[in-house]
């Protein structure tokens with residue numbers, strides 16, 4: 176596979192951008208080697224600057240659930256952009272977006288649009304702290320909630336890949352207010368709340384962890400956390416930046432039947448444009464400025480072009496049968512990968528929820544962060560490269576979930592499994 180143009184770009188980029196990239200995991204540090212630079216994307220495919228085509232299971236880290244460059248999303252962006260790119264005033268699409276989100280996610284009685292998942296989670300914990308008057312927050316080992324100071328404590332995703340448990344530059348005084356728990360451990364959560372429940376403003380969780388590979392909640396776990404938060408007067412925040420509109424139309428909260436007080440959403444709402452949102456109970460959201468005293472703002476928030484892209488995408492995913500079809504594709508892929516690994520004698524298992532999935536080089540089910548860390552992640556790295564050489568792009572880290580799109584046809588999935596058969600043989 177010729178990667179000359181990518182190599183030349185990466186060489187230039189490394190003198191100009193830290194690590195040659197604008198977001199760490201893109202640099203392939205975890206899997207080794209160099210990233211490829213993408214020229215364009217269409218449906219399930221990425222095309223790099225050297226003309227190579229890849230079947231894409233990253234989907235811009237989740238948002239491309241209807242496939243890349245969907246004609247309806249593109250048309251909506253073009254039509255809206257003709258009227259101007261940003262006004263700095265309210266625009267009608269913000270209202271339609273708020274109506275759409277509150278209708279699809281009933282726990283969100285009000286929402287505020289922001290520009291990234293990081294902004295959404297930062298804003299949600301400020302609201303939680305402001306509303307409860309408490310300062311401690313609880314998060315889970317291996318969960319990633321963006322790069323806000325309070326969250327870079329035992330974080331997942333890039334922070335995990337780079338082995339930085341708590342980043343330099345995060346004030347200790349702030350990190351001390353972030354308490355961490357092992358995910359899927361019922362007793363640890365009970366004990367923590369017994370110890371200091373009355374100091375906890377909020378517990379924030381990825382209801383299906385997607386930043387330490389893909390870890391679904393054990394039966395009753397989210398309900399357990401809901402009960403603890405209610406009992407101790409802490410707010411439950413579901414970070415649905417990955418799971419929102421992906422594991423079900425109504426997100427993880429609909430799939431598992433647990434109602435959080437606040438929810439955060441990200442990239443998927445923008446259909447590929449830079450968008451995030453947070454929302455929740457009306458009595459809480461009304462405490463946000465200018466209605467209330469808790470400050471949060473954004474010059475580009477609710478940007479009309481971003482809203483247009485997101486609304487077009489949100490319309491497409493409401494088609495009848497969309498999520499059944501998406502889930503069937505995820506199952507077909509995962510079953511095929513497992514069969515291919517089995518035939519090659521490789522210890523390998525998958526976990527899937529709706530349109531997201533994880534691949535583990537382990538023969539057993541993986542429920543916890545510690546188990547995810549203990550998998551043969553060097554084997555994943557070899558598999559990643561073997562797949563890439565065969566035209567399949569997986570997330571470049573063993574600690575990231577994979578994302579299916581509705582544009583991945585049966586044929587594309589069969590091609591992926593054929594590539595995996597060959598890749599498992601050469602591991």
Ligand code: PMP
Pocket residue numbers: 236291292293294296319320321322332381385386414415416417441442451
């Ligand atoms: N929360 C979760 C669950 C995420 O997966 C991410 C990013 N992948 C974020 C928050 C941060 O979002 P962003 O990168 O848009 O700031």
